[in-house]
Every structure is written in C-alpha cells, then in structure tokens.
Amino acid sequence: MNRHYSMPFGAELQTDGRVRFRLWAPALTRLSLALEGPGEEQLLEMEPRAGGWFELTSAAARAGSRYRFVAPDGQRVPDPAARFNPEDVHGPSEVIDPTAFCWEDADWHGRPWQEAVIYELHVGAFSPSGTFDGVRERLDHLAALGVTALELMPVADFPGARNWGYDGVLPFAPDSRYGRPEALKRLVQAAHQHGLMVLLDVVYNHFGPEGNYLHTYAPTFFTHRHTTPWGAAINFDGEHSQAVRRFFIDNALYWLEEFNLDGLRLDAVHAIYDDGQPDILIELAEAVRAGPARERPRHLVLENDDNATRYLAREAQHPHWYTAQWNDDCHHALHTLLTGESQGYYADYAQYPIRLLVRCLSEGFAFQGEPSPYRGGAARGEPSAGLPSTAFVNFLQNHDQIGNRALGERITQLASPRAVRAAHILLLLAPAPPLLFMGEEWDSQTPFPFFCDFGAELAGAVRDGRRREFAHFPEFSAPGARERIPDPNDAATFALAQLDWSELTHPIHAGALALHRELLALRRQIIAPRLPARTRRSERLAEHALRIEWQLTDGALLGLLANLGQAGVALADTPGGELLYASEAGLEELLQRSELPGWSVVWLFAPTGA
Structure with missing residues (x-):
C-alpha cells in the first residue's frame, strides 16, 4: 500500500515522471530553480503565476534530485515545503517519492481516545542512537509498559545537530539527524x-x-499587527493570508495522510493570532475531520494557556474540533502540593492547591474565567465542567515542566519518593488520559535541560538570554550562580538529557517500572472501557486531602481518596465500593477506622448495580 498527500506547492512527482516545482514568492518578480545534484548543475527559469506563485514542471529532475530556489540577487533558499533536507536547513532540498515506501499496516484502524495513555519522547534523547530507528527498537518496552500512544516532540527540520524541536523552519521535512x-x-x-x-x-x-528564509521572498507570511514572544506573528488573518493558512492546513493533512499518523498536538496555540472567521484552528480541525478523520480515529490535541474550551466542544460526546487539551492547571496544582514551590506561575496555585486540584480532576480546568494574579489579574479560561474527562490530558511531568527549569530537574529531584509515588497512582487511574514523559515510568534521574545548536552569533545570545531569564530567582540572583545554568548550545548539555537506560538494572527503578505497568494494566482492564466519566461528588477533605467520585458509562462508580500531605487525615465516613488499588499495604484496614495516612491514595470501584 502507498500513501501520498498531493501538495499544491513544493516538489511533486508527476505520473509521467516529471517533477512539478511550485513556490509562493510574492516579493519577487523572477525566480529560478537550481538542480544541484551530482554532475553539471542546471539553472532553470520558473514561470510566474497569479497571486505571487512561481511554477515549473521539468523532466530534468527525479526522485533524489537536490534543488534550491534562486532569487534574482543570486540568493539560494531551500524549499519551505521540502519533504527532506539532507544537508540541514541551509542546504538543498531533496525530491522525495512518497509512493516508494510500501506500507504494511492496512489492518490498523486506530484506537479510540478513551484508551489513550500518552508517552511523550524526544527522538534525539530517547535512545542511544537518537534516531527514528532507535525509537523503533524500544517499542517492545513501551507496549509492555501499557501506554497506547507515542507523542513525538517536533521533528520538523531545525538548524544544527540538536534541538528540542520548537525551532523548526522546514515544517514538512523530518530532521535528517533522526x-x-x-x-x-x-x-x-x-x-x-x-x-x-x-x-x-x-x-x-x-x-x-x-x-527561516520566508522573509526573503514572502514577507507577507508574517504580520506586525500581532506580536508573539518570538517577534512578528504569522499572518493568518491579514492581506495575502490565504496562502499562509493553506500552508499549515496542508501540513497537518500531510503528516496525517502521508505518514499515517494518529494525531497531532498543536503547540502553544494561544500564540496563534487570527481575528478571522472561522479562525485557523477551526478551519484546520474541520479539514482534518472532513479528510483523514473520516476513515479512522485521528486525534487533535491542543496546548492552550488561554483554557479556551470552545475548541473542545462535543456533539453527542464526539469532538467537534479538538479531542483534548494539555491541562497545565492540573500539573501546577499537583506540583505545588508535592514540592511547596510558589514562584512564577505556581503562585496562582500556592494558596489553595488542593481545592484547585479537586476542580481539575472533577471539572477540567482550575481557571475557568477567574482572575490570574500571575497574569496581572487578567481573567483566564472558560467554563469546562460540561466537558467529559477525556477532554483533558493530565501529567506530572512533560518536556516543558522539566526543561523550563534552570537545571532541567525532574520531579524525582524535587519531591520525596513517597510523594511522587502517590502522584503517579493518582494520575494513572484518574479518568483523564495520563501523559508520561520519557523515563518517568522508572523514575529516571536524567535531567532534561533546554538544548539547541545555533550558529556562533545566535548561540551566545541564547546562552545569555537563558541565564537572564532566571536572574529573578533567589538561587540564581548572583551572576556566579547563573553560570551553573547549562549552556543550551554546549553538546554536553544535550548529553545530560539523553536517557540512561542502564538505570533499569537498579532495584528502585525496576520497582517504579513495575508499579507503572501494574497501574496501567488496571486502567486498561477496568477503567478505560468505561470512559468517559461524569463527576458525581468532589470535595476537599483537609488542607491536603480530597475525595472524588465518578460515574462511568455503564453506571459503575469510581472513587478516589487521596492525602497529598505529610499529616494523617480523619475521615467523616467510610467510603463504599471494593478496593481497586491502595498506595500501601494496610490502607483498607485504616479506612475501616476512617483514617487516611499521609501521602496515601486509595481507589475504589463499585460495579454496576452494586
């Protein structure tokens, strides 16, 4: 079986063996194509088309040909829609024949979202080889763990040999390092x-x-009417924006169709500005729903600091646009309880962490329109209680929450083992789909600092900017202390982030892995088939304790008792239901005496009709 997404731009092989090249370059009056493969170079004039497009169909190119576009001043640029750039982002692009790969997974029909247990990984740091093949070699481990979805951090071609992936400039080209x-x-x-x-x-x-060479030949790809943390915004709603919108919609369809992916996670959509109707997020989701999602489940997940629940709207429990959103609120409340930290955005959660955690577990977001002190009192969020539990992805760690720390420490360096264990038991059996960050399943000690590989001039600015970013934290207020913050461009910083698989030979790490496998097996057998869940009862029992009860689709009840503090808690009554899981031996007897010790979690289950 072959899979090919026919793109309206870039290099497309034709049925007669020729290659059609197409580029949107509205700032240029002329454009040439340089075929740079082995042998004598060819420079071919492209034909101008309406709307700023240039096009050429040539028999001189074939699969494997390397090419660049040439502006009138002689500057050569790669294809922004290249399927592959083998010599990094400044080099020539390569014509790819997507039909040359023979797919053998025709019997794959996807998985429903209620089965989602997500494993986020960075391709370069996950395995010793740092490649796609290196990830493939570890699939037995992941399947045995009990996760059901891999989430790859961005793989679009980035500059240099290493990067988190969020500095990509060729969105259609998997990075050649991988x-x-x-x-x-x-x-x-x-x-x-x-x-x-x-x-x-x-x-x-x-x-x-x-x-990023788009400024050279298509400056209207960007707009100064909106600004982002990275400068001028992408032009989704101004003059000439239609070509820009199609570029990203086609990118989403390309990944889903040509690579047969099961879904996309859209990074930081609160930094996408579009005053048009429908906005780009809606238009993109509708294109996916009308296209590849018609044949089997395709899941679209947002990261959105605005907590804009309108994108998560349901029709008869089915997502109208987006399937779920990363729930930073849940992480922040839980992190504050485990560590006591209250700096930065944790300040919004430090006063009432258990109350906000209860709201996250029972209603979705903690902030549903309330003012955020961290954001200067601005209202944040929209009501989320009407959404199903499956609309929120919860986590104790992810790449941001580890790597945005100055030293990239994991939660295992910040909280006690007992606290971390309790948090894992809570999240992995809760109705919302859980996400694990690579190595979390064995309580990896490997940090995940921010790393990149920019050219010399930019490298120094990134290093200094990174250290200034943490100057207001007391532990880094002195200039000498900031020198401890790893230089993102140093290859040694990337080496720190590479997973140490030998940790699994240590009994403590092997025990953590066994716990995760046990919990995820319970989730698969008891909870996932009965999702989504509807909250029946939720309450804060004490300063650090909570109680929640959900009704599952078959009428069964799932109950949670959790004490996320050091001191024990006396219960007003003994909860009903059979013991599904307890964080430690003897808890069932203590519950009969209405006692809940510190850092303990109890899950109860009452089958239908019980």
Whole structure:
C-alpha cells in the first residue's frame, strides 16, 4: 500500500515522471530553480503565476534530485515545503517519492481516545542512537509498559545537530539527524503493529530564529499587527493570508495522510493570532475531520494557556474540533502540593492547591474565567465542567515542566519518593488520559535541560538570554550562580538529557517500572472501557486531602481518596465500593477506622448495580 498527500506547492512527482516545482514568492518578480545534484548543475527559469506563485514542471529532475530556489540577487533558499533536507536547513532540498515506501499496516484502524495513555519522547534523547530507528527498537518496552500512544516532540527540520524541536523552519521535512522520511514511516508502521498510536507535536505559532528564509521572498507570511514572544506573528488573518493558512492546513493533512499518523498536538496555540472567521484552528480541525478523520480515529490535541474550551466542544460526546487539551492547571496544582514551590506561575496555585486540584480532576480546568494574579489579574479560561474527562490530558511531568527549569530537574529531584509515588497512582487511574514523559515510568534521574545548536552569533545570545531569564530567582540572583545554568548550545548539555537506560538494572527503578505497568494494566482492564466519566461528588477533605467520585458509562462508580500531605487525615465516613488499588499495604484496614495516612491514595470501584 502507498500513501501520498498531493501538495499544491513544493516538489511533486508527476505520473509521467516529471517533477512539478511550485513556490509562493510574492516579493519577487523572477525566480529560478537550481538542480544541484551530482554532475553539471542546471539553472532553470520558473514561470510566474497569479497571486505571487512561481511554477515549473521539468523532466530534468527525479526522485533524489537536490534543488534550491534562486532569487534574482543570486540568493539560494531551500524549499519551505521540502519533504527532506539532507544537508540541514541551509542546504538543498531533496525530491522525495512518497509512493516508494510500501506500507504494511492496512489492518490498523486506530484506537479510540478513551484508551489513550500518552508517552511523550524526544527522538534525539530517547535512545542511544537518537534516531527514528532507535525509537523503533524500544517499542517492545513501551507496549509492555501499557501506554497506547507515542507523542513525538517536533521533528520538523531545525538548524544544527540538536534541538528540542520548537525551532523548526522546514515544517514538512523530518530532521535528517533522526533519519530519512522512510525511517519515520517505519517507526509509525512498527508502532501500529505493536498496537500503539503515534501523535506528532507540530508548531504553527512561529518559525525558529535560524534558517527561516520566508522573509526573503514572502514577507507577507508574517504580520506586525500581532506580536508573539518570538517577534512578528504569522499572518493568518491579514492581506495575502490565504496562502499562509493553506500552508499549515496542508501540513497537518500531510503528516496525517502521508505518514499515517494518529494525531497531532498543536503547540502553544494561544500564540496563534487570527481575528478571522472561522479562525485557523477551526478551519484546520474541520479539514482534518472532513479528510483523514473520516476513515479512522485521528486525534487533535491542543496546548492552550488561554483554557479556551470552545475548541473542545462535543456533539453527542464526539469532538467537534479538538479531542483534548494539555491541562497545565492540573500539573501546577499537583506540583505545588508535592514540592511547596510558589514562584512564577505556581503562585496562582500556592494558596489553595488542593481545592484547585479537586476542580481539575472533577471539572477540567482550575481557571475557568477567574482572575490570574500571575497574569496581572487578567481573567483566564472558560467554563469546562460540561466537558467529559477525556477532554483533558493530565501529567506530572512533560518536556516543558522539566526543561523550563534552570537545571532541567525532574520531579524525582524535587519531591520525596513517597510523594511522587502517590502522584503517579493518582494520575494513572484518574479518568483523564495520563501523559508520561520519557523515563518517568522508572523514575529516571536524567535531567532534561533546554538544548539547541545555533550558529556562533545566535548561540551566545541564547546562552545569555537563558541565564537572564532566571536572574529573578533567589538561587540564581548572583551572576556566579547563573553560570551553573547549562549552556543550551554546549553538546554536553544535550548529553545530560539523553536517557540512561542502564538505570533499569537498579532495584528502585525496576520497582517504579513495575508499579507503572501494574497501574496501567488496571486502567486498561477496568477503567478505560468505561470512559468517559461524569463527576458525581468532589470535595476537599483537609488542607491536603480530597475525595472524588465518578460515574462511568455503564453506571459503575469510581472513587478516589487521596492525602497529598505529610499529616494523617480523619475521615467523616467510610467510603463504599471494593478496593481497586491502595498506595500501601494496610490502607483498607485504616479506612475501616476512617483514617487516611499521609501521602496515601486509595481507589475504589463499585460495579454496576452494586
């Protein structure tokens, strides 16, 4: 079976063997194509078309040909829609024949979202080889763990040898450090054969600071009417924006169709500005729902600091646009309880962490329109209690919450083992789909600091800016203390982030892995088939304790008692239901005496009709 998404731009192989090249360059009056493959270089004039487009169909190119576009002043630029750029972002693009890969997963029909247990990983840091093939070699581990979906951090071509992925500049091209496009296809196919979905993190709010040539020939791709943390915003709603909108919509469809992915996670959509109707998020989601999502489940997940629940609207429990959103509120409340931290955005959660955690677990977001002190008192969020539990992805760690710390420490360096264990038991059995960050399943000690590989001039600015970012934290207020913050461009910083798989030979880490496997097996057998859940009761029992009860789709009841503090708590009554899981031995007897010790979690289950 072959899969090919026919793009209206870039390099497309034709049925007669020729290649059609097409680029939107409204700032240019002339444009040439340089074929730079082995042998004598060819420079071919492209034909201007209406609306700022240039086009050429040539028999001189074939699969494997390398090419760049040439402006009248001689500047050469890669194809922004290249399927592959083998010599990094400044080099030539390569013509790819997507039909050359033979897919063998025709019997894969996806998985419903209520089964989602997500495993986020960075391709370069996950395995010793740092490649798509390296991830593929570890699929047995992930399938045995009990996760059901891999979420790859962005793989779009970025400058240099290492990057988190959020500085990509060629959104259609898998980065060559990870492997050729067919290597990513092999990974997706193998994941499906293991029963695993594959989601890809995509960045539609900005381009990275190095290797973005769009300003040269298409300055109207950006607008100064809106600004972002990265500068001028992408032009989704101004003059000439239609070509820009299609670029990103086609990107989403390309990844889903040509790479047979099961979904996308859209990064920081609160930094996407669009005053049009429908906005780009709605138009993109409708294109996916009308296209690849018609044949099997495709899941669209948002990161959105605005907590805008309108994008998560349901029709008969089915997502109208987006399937779910990362729930930072849940993380922040839980992190504050485990660590006592109250700096930065944790200040919004420090006063009432358990109350806000209860709201997250029972209603979705903690902030549903209330003022956020961290944001200067601005109202944040929209009501979320009417949404199903499956609309929110909860986590104790992810790439941001680890890597945005100065030293990239994991939660295991910040909280006690007992506290971390309690948090995992709480999240992995709660109705909302849980997300694990790579290595979390064995309580990895490997940090995940921010890393990149920019050119010399930009590298120094990134290093200094990173250290200034933490100057207001007491522990980094002295200039000498800031020198401890790893230089993102130093190859040693990336080496720190690479997972240490040998940790699994240690009994403590092996025990953590066994716990995660046990909990996820329970989730798969008892909870997932009965989702989504509807909250029946939720309350704060004490300063650090809570009680929640959900009704599942078959009428069964799922109950949670959790004490996320050191001191024990006396219960007013003994909850009903059979013991599903307890964080430690002897808890059932203590419950009969209406006692809940510190850092303990109890899950109860009452089958239908009980």
